[in-house]
Amino acid sequence: SQQGEEDPQALSIQEGENATMNCSYKTSINNLQWYRQNSGRGLVHLILIRSNEREKHSGRLRVTLDTSKKSSSLLITASRAADTASYFCATAHTGANSKLTFGKGITLSVRP
Amino acid sequence: DTAVSQTPKYLVTQMGNDKSIKCEQNLGHDTMYWYKQDSKKFLKIMFSYNNKELIINETVPNRFSPKSPDKAHLNLHINSLELGDSAVYFCASSQGLQIYGYTFGSGTRLTVV
Numbered sequence: 001s002q003q004g005e006e007d008p009q010a011l012s013i014q015e016g017e018n019a020t021m022n023c024s025y026k027t028s029i030n031n032l033q034w035y036r037q038n039s040g041r042g043l044v045h046l047i048l049i050r051s052n053e054r055e056k057h058s059g060r061l062r063v064t065l066d067t068s069k070k071s072s073s074l075l076i077t078a079s080r081a082a083d084t085a086s087y088f089c090a091t092a093h094t095g096a097n098s099k100l101t102f103g104k105g106i107t108l109s110v111r112p
Numbered sequence: 113d114t115a116v117s118q119t120p121k122y123l124v125t126q127m128g129n130d131k132s133i134k135c136e137q138n139l140g141h142d143t144m145y146w147y148k149q150d151s152k153k154f155l156k157i158m159f160s161y162n163n164k165e166l167i168i169n170e171t172v173p174n175r176f177s178p179k180s181p182d183k184a185h186l187n188l189h190i191n192s193l194e195l196g197d198s199a200v201y202f203c204a205s206s207q208g209l210q211i212y213g214y215t216f217g218s219g220t221r222l223t224v225v
Contacts, residue, residue: 033213037153042116042202045213086153099145099168100214102155 005103006089012109019076021106023089024069030092032065033100034074037086046074046087079110115139118203118217125193126225133188133220135203141215142208143167144186146178149200149219161186193224 006023013019023032031050035043049056049065049072056063062075076083086107090100116137125131137144145168146158160168161180175191186203200221204214 035214035216040219042216042218043155043204043214045215048213088155099157099160101157102147105153 006087006106008106009104010107010109012111013079014111015079015081017079019079019083019108019110021074021076021087021089021108023072023074023103025072025089025091026070027093029067032063032072033090033092034061034063034072035088035090035102037088037105039085043088076108079108081110081112084108084110116203116205116215116217118201118220120220121218122221122223124223124225127193127195129193130189130191131193131222132190133201133203133222135186135188135217137184137203137205137215139205139215140207141205142183143206144180144183145204145206145214146186146188147202147204149202151199155202159186159188190222193222195224198222198224 011019029051031048033048034046036046037043047058047061047063049063051067060077065072086105088102088105090102092100118135123131143162145160147155148158149155157170158172159178163183164180177189180186200219202219203217206212206214
């Protein structure tokens with residue numbers, strides 16, 4: 001399966017702390033993306049990192065990609081209660097004809 | 113203005129019925145998708161259309177039939193609904209066949225009773 005796998009499956013932290021989520025995948029990718037899903041809502045695109053990039057920042061988000069280990073991490077700094085959501089990594093694989101393959105998601109709870 | 117809109121948001125129906133879900137995007141994207149999210153939040157692609165042409169058709173029962181009348185619309189018709197079809201169905205769109213970020217609709221929660 002090309003499916004990415006995130007870990008941990010669930011993460012609970014205090015507001016103000018940093019949250020780190022990891023994603024691993026199995027086959028070569030064109031890019032890797034992270035999405036957020038609030039309860040009962042659609043997914044929102046957060047950040048995209050290409051296979052030739054190693055790190056990317058967007059506001060309080062930092063994404064790293066290690067293609068040799070086939071893994072990525074998403075760091076949310078100075079977390080807020082509003083960051084409580086499910087986070088998914090999605091991979092665009094070489095030759096996969098434009099589809100994204102999603103992992104099972106990580107449930108992040110940020111306690112006020 | 114909602115970028116990707118799906119209707120209805122909720123759909124409760126009996127087994128054996130036929131139902132449709134509509135999706136429209138106003139982003140000018142030329143690629144649209146249907147994803148199914150099960151009760152464990154696992155997202156699986158079902159179909160993808162690029163400029164009204166079907167380009168991805170995953171292993172989906174042929175009771176599911178997508179239709180794209182133009183590149184801004186992608187509808188999903190489901191025949192003979194089964195209990196296992198209960199899920200949240202998401203429409204999404206993106207620009208081009210190269211992979212950029214997807215814009216998702218807010219989902220249609222289908223419950224088959």
